[in-house]
Amino acid sequence: MFEHLDDPEPPDPTHRTLGGVLARAARLRRRRVTAVLGVVMVAALSLGIVIGVAVSGPSPSQTFAAFDSQTGLLAAGTPVPSSDLASVVFVGDVHGFALVVHGAQTLLAESGDGGDTWRVTDPSLPVSFPAQFEFSDTAHGYLWGGPPSSAGTVALWTTSNGGRTWGRAGIGPVVSDVSAIGPDVWAVVGTCAIRATGAPLCPVVVDVSTDDGRTWAPAGATSPLSENAEVSVSDENIELARITRTRAYVLTFASQTGTSEMAGSLSYTADGGETWASRRDPCPPYFDFGQQIAASGTDDLWLICASQASSGTQAKALYRSSDGGVQWALAAAANAPVLTGGTVLGAGGGLPSAGYVTPYSLGHENLAVLTPTTAWLFPDRSGAFETTDGGRTWGVVAGLARAGVVNGGSGNVVFADATHGWVCVTGTGLWRTTDGRNWQRLGP
Amino acid sequence: MAEAVRFEDVFADLYRLAYRVSFRVLGDRGDAEDVAQEALARAHVRWARLRDRPHGWVVTVSTNLAIDRLRRRSRATSSGIEPVALVETHLSERIDLARALRRLPRRQREVVVLRYLADWPELEVAGALGCSPGTVKSHASRGLAHLRHDLEERGLGGGDDVRASG
Numbered sequence: 001m002f003e004h005l006d007d008p009e010p011p012d013p014t015h016r017t018l019g020g021v022l023a024r025a026a027r028l029r030r031r032r033v034t035a036v037l038g039v040v041m042v043a044a045l046s047l048g049i050v051i052g053v054a055v056s057g058p059s060p061s062q063t064f065a066a067f068d069s070q071t072g073l074l075a076a077g078t079p080v081p082s083s084d085l086a087s088v089v090f091v092g093d094v095h096g097f098a099l100v101v102h103g104a105q106t107l108l109a110e111s112g113d114g115g116d117t118w119r120v121t122d123p124s125l126p127v128s129f130p131a132q133f134e135f136s137d138t139a140h141g142y143l144w145g146g147p148p149s150s151a152g153t154v155a156l157w158t159t160s161n162g163g164r165t166w167g168r169a170g171i172g173p174v175v176s177d178v179s180a181i182g183p184d185v186w187a188v189v190g191t192c193a194i195r196a197t198g199a200p201l202c203p204v205v206v207d208v209s210t211d212d213g214r215t216w217a218p219a220g221a222t223s224p225l226s227e228n229a230e231v232s233v234s235d236e237n238i239e240l241a242r243i244t245r246t247r248a249y250v251l252t253f254a255s256q257t258g259t260s261e262m263a264g265s266l267s268y269t270a271d272g273g274e275t276w277a278s279r280r281d282p283c284p285p286y287f288d289f290g291q292q293i294a295a296s297g298t299d300d301l302w303l304i305c306a307s308q309a310s311s312g313t314q315a316k317a318l319y320r321s322s323d324g325g326v327q328w329a330l331a332a333a334a335n336a337p338v339l340t341g342g343t344v345l346g347a348g349g350g351l352p353s354a355g356y357v358t359p360y361s362l363g364h365e366n367l368a369v370l371t372p373t374t375a376w377l378f379p380d381r382s383g384a385f386e387t388t389d390g391g392r393t394w395g396v397v398a399g400l401a402r403a404g405v406v407n408g409g410s411g412n413v414v415f416a417d418a419t420h421g422w423v424c425v426t427g428t429g430l431w432r433t434t435d436g437r438n439w440q441r442l443g444p
Numbered sequence: 445m446a447e448a449v450r451f452e453d454v455f456a457d458l459y460r461l462a463y464r465v466s467f468r469v470l471g472d473r474g475d476a477e478d479v480a481q482e483a484l485a486r487a488h489v490r491w492a493r494l495r496d497r498p499h500g501w502v503v504t505v506s507t508n509l510a511i512d513r514l515r516r517r518s519r520a521t522s523s524g525i526e527p528v529a530l531v532e533t534h535l536s537e538r539i540d541l542a543r544a545l546r547r548l549p550r551r552q553r554e555v556v557v558l559r560y561l562a563d564w565p566e567l568e569v570a571g572a573l574g575c576s577p578g579t580v581k582s583h584a585s586r587g588l589a590h591l592r593h594d595l596e597e598r599g600l601g602g603g604d605d606v607r608a609s610g
Contacts, residue, residue, distance in 0.1 A: 018452065104579055381546070
C-alpha cells in the first residue's frame with residue numbers, strides 16, 4: 001500500500017557496497033571492543049590483578065541461543081541479553097527486574113549482580129508491553145498498564161515470590177499508577193472503563209493496601225480528581241508521586257470541560273488520603289499534551305509541562321516548588337514556538353527541545369529526581385540529560401556518550417541512591433553508574 | 445547439520461530490503477543508501493545471533509534509522525539548515541507516516557512495518573516475530589486503525605490512503 005513511495009530505479013548493491021558495509025561493521029566492532037577492554041581493565045585494576053592471558057567467554061550465539069529463537073515459552077533461568085531489555089527497576093544496588101519482549105510474550109527477567117547478567121523469572125507475564133512495574137523488595141512486585149482489555153479495563157497484578165507467579169488484585173476497573181513503600185501500597189484507580197468515544201469525565205479514587213497488595217480498601221476521602229475515559233489513562237495521564245507513607249501527590253491530565261481542552265490537576269494529601277487539597281497547576285494552557293511530576297522530598301516538587309510534539313521536537317517547561325506545590329517558579333524551558341502558538345517562555349534553552357517527554361515516555365520512568373539539585377531526564381528518542389543546579393540547566397550525560405550510548409532511543413532511567421543508577425535503552429542495552437559520573441555498558 | 449547462512453550470501457537480498465523500506469520513509473536515494481548500509485553493518489556485527497532469521501530485524505532497524513534520519517532532517521529544516529534533496533512530492537506524506545509509525549505501540553509498529561512497509565505476507569511476518577498469523581492480523585488491524593486515526597487527526601486526509609491490501 002506504500003508502493004507509490006518506492007524508488008522507481010533502486011540501486012543494485014555491488015561488491016563495493018558490501019565493502020562499505022563491512023568497513024562500517026568493523027568500526028562498530030572496534031568501538032565495542034574498546035568499551036569491553038575498558039571495562040576489563042577497570043575490573044582488573046580494582047581487583048589488583050594483572051591479566052597476562054587473553055580472556056575469552058562464551059560467544060553470544062552460545063549464551064543466548066534460546067532467547068534469540070524469539071519463539072515459544074522460555075524456561076525459567078534462561079539467560080537474557082541485556083541488549084533486549086525493555087525497561088528495568090532496581091531494589092538496592094544489586095537486585096533488579098526487567099520487562100523483556102520475547103516473541104509474542106512479555107517476560108520478566110531478574111538480575112542479582114547489579115545488572116551484569118539477566119535470567120528469565122516469568123516467561124509469560126499476564127500483561128503486554130508497554131506495561132509498568134515496580135518492586136518494593138526482592139519478593140513483592142506490582143505490574144499494571146499496557147494495552148487495556150477488550151472491556152476497557154487495566155488490571156493490577158501482584159507477586160510475593162519475586163515475580164515467579166502473579167495474582168490479580170481486586171481493584172479496578174482501570175489501575176493507572178501504583179506506588180509501594182514497603183508493604184504499604186497505593187493505587188490510583190479510574191472508576192470507569194476506558195471507552196473509545198463519548199466518555200464522560202470519571203472520578204479517580206485512591207485504593208490502599210497495607211499488606212503488600214493482598215487486600216485493598218479505598219482511602220478515606222474521594223480525591224478531587226477526574227479522568228477522561230476516552231484516552232488510555234493507564235500509562236500517561238495520571239501519575240502518583242508518593243513521598244512518605246502518608247504524603248502523596250496525584251497529577252491528572254484530562255479534558256476539564258468535556259471538550260478537547262486538556263489541563264492538569266494536582267492534588268495533595270498529608271494524611272494517607274483521608275483528606276485532599278488542590279494545588280495550582282503552573283503549566284500555561286499551550287502546554288496541552290501532558291505533564292509529569294517528581295519529588296525528591298516532602299515539599300520539593302518538579303513538574304514538567306509538555307507541548308504537542310513534532311519531528312523529534314517538543315516544547316517543555318520545568319516548574320519547581322519548594323513548598324509542596326503552593327507556589328511554583330519556572331526553572332527552565334525548551335521553546336518551540338511552532339508548537340506553542342508562537343509563545344515562548346523565559347528561561348528558554350535550559351531544557352533540551354529534542355526528544356519527547358510525556359505522553360510518549362515509558363510510564364513516568366524517564367525523570368529521576370534525586371535531590372533538590374540533582375536529576376536525570378531521558379526524553380524519548382533523544383539522549384540522557386542531567387542537572388546539578390536544580391533544573392536550571394541540563395547537559396548531556398557525557399559519561400553515557402563515552403560508554404557508547406547512541407542518542408535516539410527510548411527507555412528509562414532509575415537510581416537506587418545518589419551514586420547507583422541505570423539507563424535502559426529499550427531493545428538496545430543497559431548502562432550503569434556506581435559513582436554518578438562514570439558509566440559502563442553491561443552485558444552484550 | 446544445516447550449514448550456517450553466510451552474511452555475504454544474503455547481503456544483496458537484505459540490502460535491497462533495507463533500501464526499500466528506508467526509501468519509502470525518506471524519499472531520498474542517498475539517505476536511504478546510507479541507512480541501508482548502517483542497518484546491514486549492525487546486522488553484520490550481530491550476525492551470529494541473527495543469521496537464522498535476519499530479515500525482520502533488518503526491516504525493523506532500517507525503519508527506525510530512517511525515521512530518526514527524517515526527524516533530524518526536519519529539525520535541520522526548521523532551524524534554517526537546508527539539507528539536500530528535500531524537494532520531493534511525497535515528503536509531507538513520508539513525514540506523517542514516520543510520525544504515525546513512531547506513535548504505534550512497539551508490537552503494532554513491528555507488524556505494520558513488516559506487513560505493509562516491507563510488503564510481507566502475514567505468514568512470514570508471523571514467522572519473523574514468533575507469533576501466530578492471527579496475532580499478526582490482529583496487530584495489523586489495530587495498527588492500521590491507529591495510523592488512519594493519526595493521519596486523519598493531522599487534517600491532511602492521509603488516513604483515507606491507509607488501508608489494508610492483499
